[in-house]
Amino acid sequence: MRIGELSERTGTPRRLLRYYEEQGLIVAGRSPNGYREYDEHCVDRVMQIRGLLDAGLPTRIIKQILPCLDKPRTIYFPDATPEMIATLEHERDRMTDRIRCLTRNRDAISAYLEAVLDDSCRDTNVDTHGDTADPSPS
Amino acid sequence: MRIGELSERTGTPRRLLRYYEEQGLIVAGRSPNGYREYDEHCVDRVMQIRGLLDAGLPTRIIKQILPCLDKPRTIYFPDATPEMIATLEHERDRMTDRIRCLTRNRDAISAYLEAVLDDSCRDTNVDTHGDTADPSPS
């Protein structure tokens, strides 16, 4: 597929796709006419990239870890230098930290939300926002 | 405590603490001489802020959700406008997405790491790095 389709299917501006390529996050083949040519796999890849960026990982790191995560092992073990291993372990740990932090805070939000919702059902007679006085009784 | 101690205890540059205050993420009292005065609670708060920032949340959102998460309920339900509720629900969902994304990728990294480690134990006879030719057989 070409850039337009990839853009639509991933909800990502064309401009940004070229930017990701420039940053080395994705690679695109080329048609004889010079058009970028993407395979199906790229759709997932772009979504993955966006997700990771959104989760706070810098492109530099994403670029390093993505090749290790391809379904058919693109990068093999000989390429795994000790420092690469170290980087991966470090990033894995940082991701675990992030997950912990997010989970804790999300659960706290959920708890708050539940408390508020629960509360607003209980006292609908307060004048805070007098509408919806509909406890649906009996 | 003053900014220096908070800085040390949170591993955060003084400059950055002032920045967070400027962004409305933390509030500091003032001594008569103008020095910022922090209470114990700030240590956790700063760590929480750093964690959330690192996990991709913008200060704008953090500023909104933090007050809802204080241990002794600082913000009460009357303040919970419908749009605030909506924001919280939305952010909670985004956080869930992030958690999913991070978990998936972290597990993939773990799997890769495991495979590599496992592999480097198994074939130490390859000339890739010919040392440790110690298959410890029979």
Next chain:
DNA sequence: TCGAACCTTCACATTGGTGAGAGGCTCAAG
């Protein structure tokens, strides 16, 4: 009085992401 810690403020760096323009190629439909 000296130095460490604090203050404010201005400016800068980096990162992720956009916008626009120039200049040109390709392809399909009218």
Next chain:
DNA sequence: CTTGAGCCTCTCACCAATGTGAAGGTTCGA
């Protein structure tokens, strides 16, 4: 064949957000 949509390159500039550096001045404690 022409027209227009979509693509190409390249460039320059810009944005917001997070985070730093440094200058110049005050306060505190030894």
